[in-house]
Amino acid sequence: MEATERVVESTTRRGWMIDIRPLRGVAYRRMWIGNGVSFFGFQFTSVAVPVEMFAITRSSGWVGLLGVAGLVPLLIFGLWGGAAADVVDRRRLLLASSTLAWLSTVGLLVQAVAGVRSPALLLALTAVQSAGFAVSSPARQAIIPRIVPTRLVPAANTLAYTTTTAGGVLGPLAAGLVFSVWGQGSGVTVAYAVDAALFTISFWATYRLPAIPPLHHDTAAPRPTAGLRGIADGLRFLSTQPVLLLSFAVDIIAMVLAMPRALFPEVAAERFGGGSAVGWLFSAIAIGSMIGGLTSGWIGRIRRQGVALVVAVIGWGVAVGFAGFARQLWLMVLLLAVGGAADLVSAVYRQSILQTYAPDRLRGRLQGVFTVVVAGGPRLGDLRAGATADLTGPTASWVGGGFAAAGLAVGLALLFPALLRYRPPGDPPATG
Structure with a gap:
């Protein structure tokens, strides 16, 4: 190893700065750039759609229905997309599904x-966009262990999450600036146009990936299919893995109960006078995640990853709960950022645990389940937050959900301690 490489690796092992070694690989670096830029563009749409819906209906309940519109395609196409990623070339599948998502963005631009x-129409286009995401996400995540060494998978996941959260910071802030300059009417049109334009970089990055056909080393195992049998095989394997099931369960609790996203347009308008405030709220969680990622050199050194995952979920719930009380924009953003840092930690450990457990022949299917859980949870959270806000008001919906998530995460971890005992493969089993 060259002297400079030894310095980088030594600093990564002992320091707090993010591990950038996966970027030495050309394929991963291209994918990382493409995903980061396209996710930045997508944030314009993710802000514009709820803002446009609230402007049309004046109801957080309707904003919450956007979560349902995104959830149903996730349940269907997330599982199918995961099964397909184990059968066909993952690069080709990623190109096709990304095209569907891009066309939905163009549809949003045209209607605006x-x-x-x-x-x-907003609900329908959101559903189409969600279908494209549901197919592309398992393929994208299943590609990572094929283009980086196994020992660098947690670092690669951390880089990916940090980059997307950086887009989650800058995108909503830029969208808020767009709304401040152009107003709501023209602002949504500009936001959709920016997203459609930046998406082309993701196409370029995916096109430049090498072919990634499925691997079938185990000739005794039945060949995977993209139909119901293939999906059932993945679910059957998952049902035998209590650590994976518990990691999914705590994430569902965190996102369904403590995700306040559907309340941002109403709270920004009523507490902070609208304008750029909505951009700050949509970016606040990502600000914390980005800072957490940039200081994540310690993540790979934690061996009790199950304990760290549970603690992070509890921290998320508590931070979100206190944020709901805030009457100053800076304080609400700060508390949401604390929650975002905790969410980054839990996301990295959930993804790394799954990728470590899953053999390549099942990795796409399990990533499909992961996509349903991770992306579907916040959409159910949008529905819950919007519906309860219409009944009890935004503060009760926001605060109650955050603290309920923290309490349930504690209870689930104590009742089923397999997750608390988890260590990465190769470590001695935890006791107690």
Whole structure:
């Protein structure tokens, strides 16, 4: 190893700065750049759609329905997309599904230019976009262990999450600036146009990836299929892994109960006068995640990863709960950022645990389940937050959900301690 490489590795092992070694690989570096830029662009749409829905309906309940529109395709196409990623070339699958997501963004742009103002059309286009994401996400995540060494998978995941959260910071802030300059009417049109334009970089990065066909080393095992049998095989394997099941369960608790995203347009308008405040709220969680990622050199050194995952979920719930009380924008952003840092930690450990457990022939299918859980949870959280806000008000919906998530995470971990005992493969088993 060259002297400079030894310095980098030594600093990574002992320091707090993010591990950048996976970026030495050309394939991973291209994918990392493409995903980061496209996710930055997607944040314009993720802010514009709820803002446009609230402007049309004046109801957080309708904003919450966007979560349902995104959830149903996730349940269907997330599982199918995961099964397909174990059968076909993952690069080709990623290209095809990304095209579907891009077309939905173009549809959002067209309806905004035409001034349709239809809540039903917004829900339909959100569903199409979610279907594209549901197929592409398992393929994208299943690619990572094929293009980086196994020992660098946690570092690669941390880099990916940190980059997307950086986009989650800058994108909503830029979207808030767009709304401040152009207003809500023209602002949503500009936001959709930016997303559609930046998405092309993701196409370029995916196109430049090498072919990634499925591996089938175990000739005794049945060949995977993209149908119901293939999905069932993945679910059957998952049912025998209590650590994976518990890691999914705590994430569902955190996102369904403590995700306040559907309340951001209403709270920004009523407490902070609208304008750029909505951009700050949508970016606050990502600000914390980005800072957490940039100081994540310690993550790979933690051996009791199950304990760290549970603690991070508890921290997320408590931070979100206190944020709901805040009447100053800076304080709400700060507390949401603390929650975002905790969420980054839990996300990295959940993904790394799954990728370590899953053999390559099942990795796509399990990533499909992971996509349903990780992306579906916040959408159910949007529905819960919006529906309860219409009944009890935004503060009760926000605060109650955060503290309930923290309490349930504690109870689940104590009742089923397998997750608390988890260590990465190769470590001695935990006792107690």
